Amino acid sequence: xxxxxxxxxxxxxxxxxxxxxxxxxxxxxxxxxxxxxxxxxxxxxxxxxxxxxxxxxxxxxxxxxxxxxxxxxxxxxxxxxxxxxxxxxxxxxxxxxxxxxxxxxxxxxxxxxxxxxxxxxxxxxxxxxxxxxxxxxxxxxxxxxxxxxxxxxxxxxxxxxxxxxxxxxxxxxxxxxxxxxxxxxxxxxxxxxxxxxxxxxxxxxxxxxxxxxxxxxxxxxxxxxxxxxxxxxxxxxxxxxxxxxxxxxxxxxxxxxxxxxxxxxxxxxxxxxxxxxxxxxxxxxxxxxxxxxxxxxxxxxxxxxxxxxxxxxxxxxxxxxxxxxxxxxxxxxxxxxxxxxxxxxxxxxxxxxxxxxxxxxxxxxxxxxxxxxxxxxxxxxxxxxxxxxxxxxxxxxxxxxxxxxxxxxxxxxxxxxxxxxxxxxxxxxxxxxxxxxxxxxxxxxxxxxxxxxxxxxxxxxxxx
Numbered sequence: 001x002x003x004x005x006x007x008x009x010x011x012x013x014x015x016x017x018x019x020x021x022x023x024x025x026x027x028x029x030x031x032x033x034x035x036x037x038x039x040x041x042x043x044x045x046x047x048x049x050x051x052x053x054x055x056x057x058x059x060x061x062x063x064x065x066x067x068x069x070x071x072x073x074x075x076x077x078x079x080x081x082x083x084x085x086x087x088x089x090x091x092x093x094x095x096x097x098x099x100x101x102x103x104x105x106x107x108x109x110x111x112x113x114x115x116x117x118x119x120x121x122x123x124x125x126x127x128x129x130x131x132x133x134x135x136x137x138x139x140x141x142x143x144x145x146x147x148x149x150x151x152x153x154x155x156x157x158x159x160x161x162x163x164x165x166x167x168x169x170x171x172x173x174x175x176x177x178x179x180x181x182x183x184x185x186x187x188x189x190x191x192x193x194x195x196x197x198x199x200x201x202x203x204x205x206x207x208x209x210x211x212x213x214x215x216x217x218x219x220x221x222x223x224x225x226x227x228x229x230x231x232x233x234x235x236x237x238x239x240x241x242x243x244x245x246x247x248x249x250x251x252x253x254x255x256x257x258x259x260x261x262x263x264x265x266x267x268x269x270x271x272x273x274x275x276x277x278x279x280x281x282x283x284x285x286x287x288x289x290x291x292x293x294x295x296x297x298x299x300x301x302x303x304x305x306x307x308x309x310x311x312x313x314x315x316x317x318x319x320x321x322x323x324x325x326x327x328x329x330x331x332x333x334x335x336x337x338x339x340x341x342x343x344x345x346x347x348x349x350x351x352x353x354x355x356x357x358x359x360x361x362x363x364x365x366x367x368x369x370x371x372x373x374x375x376x377x378x379x380x381x382x383x384x385x386x387x388x389x390x391x392x393x394x395x396x397x398x399x400x401x402x403x404x405x406x407x408x409x410x411x412x413x414x415x416x417x418x419x420x421x422x423x424x425x426x427x428x429x430x431x432x433x434x435x436x437x438x439x440x441x442x443x444x445x446x447x448x449x450x451x452x453x454x455x456x457x458x459x460x461x462x463x464x
Contacts, residue, residue, distance in 0.1 A: 024253030025188045029089040029237065032105065032210050034245045044244075045415060049371050051088060051242045051341040052422075055435060056372070058340050059426065087209045088339050088436060089239070089248060091217060094187030095198065096136030102128050102214040106250070108338045111222035111278050112169050113186075113229075114177060114199030115215035122203035128214045133200055139184045141165070141200075148197050149181055151223045167199060175206035177215075188252075196229055219338075220278035227252065227448065236445040238460035239436050242341050249463050256445055265456040268397040270446075271333065276431065279335040280446065280453060284432060286396025287349060289356040296332045296349075296396075334397070334432040336444070336453065342373075343435040347428040353393075357421065360391040366418040373420035376413065385412040385419055395434075402455055408438045 033047050042050075087105020094101050095115065102115050116123045118132040133139040141164040142149050144157035149165035158164040158180070165181040179201035186196040201215065209216060218225040219235070227235055236256035239248045271281045287294040332346065345353060354375050358365070363377040379385060390406040410419045422437045443456040443463050 023191075024251055024255035025191065026255075027091045027188070027250040027252070029091060029106070029239065029248035029250050031240070031242070031245065031247070032088055032090055032212055034247075045370070045413075048242060048341075048411060052372050054088070055341040055344075056424070058337075059344055059424065059433070087213055087216065088242065088341060090213055091250065093217065094192075095131065095196075096133070096184050097138040098136075099185070099187045099192075100129075100131045100136070102131060103212060104215045104217040105209045105213040106217050106219055106338065108219045108336055109279055110171070110216065111218040111220040111225040111228070112167075112199050113196070113215070113217050113224070113226055114169070114179070114201050116204065117179060117200035117202055120202050122205060123201070124204050124208035125211045126214050127211050131200070131214070133182065133184075136184055138194065139182060141180050141182045142197065148183075148224075151197075152181070169199065177201045177204040179203065193230060197224055218278075221272075221280065221448075222278040225278070227446075233449040234445065234447045236443055236463060237338070238443045238463045239338070239440050240460060241440045242437055249460055251463060264458070265454055266397075266400040266402060267452050267454045268400050268402075270451050270453055273333060276335060281431075282334045282336070282397045282434075282453070284332045284334045284349075284395060284397060285399065286394075286401070287353065288392060288394040288396070288401065289353060290360045290391035290393075292356055294349075294352060332432070334395070334434050336439075337433045338436050338439070340433050340435040341437050342422045342424050343438045344424045344426040344433040346426050346430055346432050349432065350423065350425040353423065354421075357391070361389065363388070366416065368416060369413050369418060369420050370415040371411065371413050371420055373411070373413070373422070374424065376416070376418040376420040378418050379412075385410075388419060403457070404438055408440060408442075411437075 031047075033042060033050055087107060089106055090103050091106055092101060092103050104113075104115065115131050116126060118130050118134075120130060123130070133141075144163050144165045146165065152165075152167050152169075156166050158166050166178070167181050168176055168178040170176045177199065179199055181197060182200050183195045183197050186193045186198070199215075219227055222228065226232075230252070232252045234254065234256045235250065235252045237248060237250045240246045268282055271283050273279070273281050285296045287296070332349070344350075357375065361377055363380070366376040366378040369376045377388075379388065386406075388406075390410060392403070393409055394401045394403045396402075409422060411422050412418075413420050422435075426432060439455075441457075441459060443454075443458050443460070445454040445456070447454065
């Protein structure tokens with residue numbers, strides 16, 4: 001390779017795409033189904049059914065549920081256990097010079113930014129034209145000897161003379177995307193950032209994003225994610241209901257404050273688990289169902305990343321409420337996943353929730369939900385869903401209680417005449433997942449400098 005070209009590549013790799021953004025950035029989050037070609041013909045029921053189906057497919061991709069540490073991964077690919085197929089919200093960005101505008105699924109449970117590139121030998125169908133790196137004057141493939149390439153768990157050198165950094169990014173099982181790790185100019189609105197590392201994928205198999213997306217933008221905690229590369233210290237989003245055609249909001253930067261003066265907010269310390277280094281991981285230590293508080297042992301495999309603020313007041317159980325300790329101390333953690341619609345609880349927690357809800361909700365159980373949900377109750381004739389009693393339910397994260405009202409717990413299955421729980425059962429011993437249905441119409445702020453996430457039960461319009 002020409003020495004001057006190699007020096008240029010190394011210089012580009014060292015450019016501080018991570019220099020602090022001069023201001024905040026606001027992006028619209030479009031529902032993946034609202035952007036589909038057949039969107040106008042889809043009912044709210046069908047929109048919700050599709051989202052639930054994708055959530056189950058995504059759960060099936062958690063190949064590290066029983067705790068395979070990152071250091072123990074096979075030296076053939078870079079892995080993350082969440083599948084890319086679940087992108088529920090899309091953003092529009094630009095890359096290259098001149099800017100190529102592309103649509104990508106955002107994912108809080110992975111890091112790599114990637115888009116499909118020409119020439120593509122094994123790509124899935126996408127609606128947008130495919131990015132051609134040859135027409136971008138600022139595109140440069142990274143050498144496999146670069147520090148940025150080393151951020152992938154394992155990489156390999158290309159077979160051509162330039163020895164470019166070649167990746168195979170495996171989300172689970174047979175779901176992979178592979179191509180060349182490169183740097184180029186990334187455009188967000190009217191602002192551009194040089195030297196942003198991204199994957200130029202030429203083959204994607206086994207679990208592709210929807211055709212409305214040209215790739216994925218990882219917002220995880222790893223060094224290759226968008227927030228890490230731009231040195232964003234905080235970001236926030238607010239999500240509409242999954243069956244809604246109204247867009248959500250994503251704010252990157254200092255303006256992401258999530259209703260600072262709101263009274264109904266809780267700040268929770270983020271934890272780090274070596275099994276899930278890219279995840280926004282919370283310590284789940286309690287579950288309230290009606291008058292029963294279930295206390296869980298602390299998760300000893302995680303470490304806090306910050307000193308939390310004073311806890312918000314917990315829901316007040318009745319004087320007769322009992323505390324029950326269940327399971328071993330290493331099981332109860334929960335990751336925040338914007339790309340999963342329903343929440344999944346570890347098997348023993350889910351079983352406790354179902355048992356208590358059956359006692360509290362005095363309605364007959366139903367089967368055969370057209371939404372594909374497991375726990376359903378038959379609605380009485382002539383009684384509206386919003387008039388049915390549902391007990392108080394809350395999740396405790398390091399003693400901070402996140403209340404989940406009926407609108408964040410149940411969905412009405414009008415075709416089956418039932419209301420169904422928007423929580424699913426994960427495998428025994430697996431990590432739990434906080435899905436976007438439970439985050440709807442709620443501002444969620446990630447403060448990466450202080451290592452905490454804040455939940456504010458406030459309408460999306462308040463997130464400016």
